[in-house]
Amino acid sequence: MNKIRLQILGLSSSQSQSDSFALILEEEEGNRRLPIIIGRFEAQAIAIEIEKVTSTRPMTHDLFKSLATQFQFKLNEIIISDLREGIFYAEMIYVDEREGKKIIVDARPSDAIAIGLRFDAPIFTTDNVMREAGITTTNTDEGEAIEQEEGAKEPKKKKAKKKAVSLEAMSVTELEAEMEKAVADEDYEKAAKIRDEMNRRN
Numbered sequence: 223m224n225k226i227r228l229q230i231l232g233l234s235s236s237q238s239q240s241d242s243f244a245l246i247l248e249e250e251e252g253n254r255r256l257p258i259i260i261g262r263f264e265a266q267a268i269a270i271e272i273e274k275v276t277s278t279r280p281m282t283h284d285l286f287k288s289l290a291t292q293f294q295f296k297l298n299e300i301i302i303s304d305l306r307e308g309i310f311y312a313e314m315i316y317v318d319e320r321e322g323k324k325i326i327v328d329a330r331p332s333d334a335i336a337i338g339l340r341f342d343a344p345i346f347t348t349d350n351v352m353r354e355a356g357i358t359t360t361n362t363d364e365g366e367a368i369e370q371e372e373g374a375k376e377p378k379k380k381k382a383k384k385k386a387v388s389l390e391a392m393s394v395t396e397l398e399a400e401m402e403k404a405v406a407d408e409d410y411e412k413a414a415k416i417r418d419e420m421n422r423r424n
Contacts, residue, residue, distance in 0.1 A: 225301065225346040230272065230335070231255060233265055234410065244411040245332065247302075247345065254356035256302070256347060257410035258310055264332035271339040283333070287340040294319040297341035300334045303348060305355050308418045314338070354421060357405055357413050389419045 231246040243265035247256040260268075267283045269275075280288065290297065295316045304311040312334040316325040329337075338345060389397065397420055404413040 224349045226252075226349065226352050228256065228302075228345045228347055230268070230345075233269060244414065245335070246410050247347075249352065249356070253359050254352055255359060255410065256352065256356055257414040258302075258331055259411065259414060260332035264330075264336055267336040268332070268339060271336065283336045283340060286337055290316070295325070297338060297343045298324075299343050300331075300338040300345045301347065302331050302334075302345070302351055305351050308421070310351075310355075355414075355417060357401070357410070357417065359405055389416060392419075394420070394423070 227250045228247040229250055231248040234244045234246070235242075241262040243260055243262065245258045245260050245265065245268065247258065248254070249256075267281055270277065270281070271283075277284075287297075296319055297314060298317055299315045301313045301315065302310055303313045310331045312329050312331040314327040314329050314334050314337065316327060317323070318325060335345060389400075392400065397416055401413060401416045401420075404410070404416060
């Protein structure tokens, strides 16, 4: 299995789903991003560890780390291993330091990452997952912003309002155009939905 190392780019609140967040992962050597929709509790657990905030009482993920440490289990890495029917799957790779055995634990990516951060464990995904779910970013966004600024003195033309069209009703070409726009606007929640719709049609 060819693994791709990821880093956490950020968290953004969901515009369409209450109590949901988009966790944005980015490959370290490349220009693809992997958005994953997660719950509020998991997002909070990830954010607290990223910001190194000390809570007055241990959270569930802290307890899991304490338990693993007591039994001398070390978390070596997190792997976002699969994507099936729009659902991501992850594996937590532990090593029993007493016997030197490798132990693989299935987990949701959000929980795996929240715990992995507490162990300073690296995050990986596979080529297959990145090809299927990764969103490629470009370096043209900055150039477009400069062009818009330079042309700001020109009178703006009023654009006719377009009726909202559901993703299911769009053609593949329209979906690809919407994907480019969502990535340019850094709306990764929308990009993830478009990606899922495109994958559903394949």
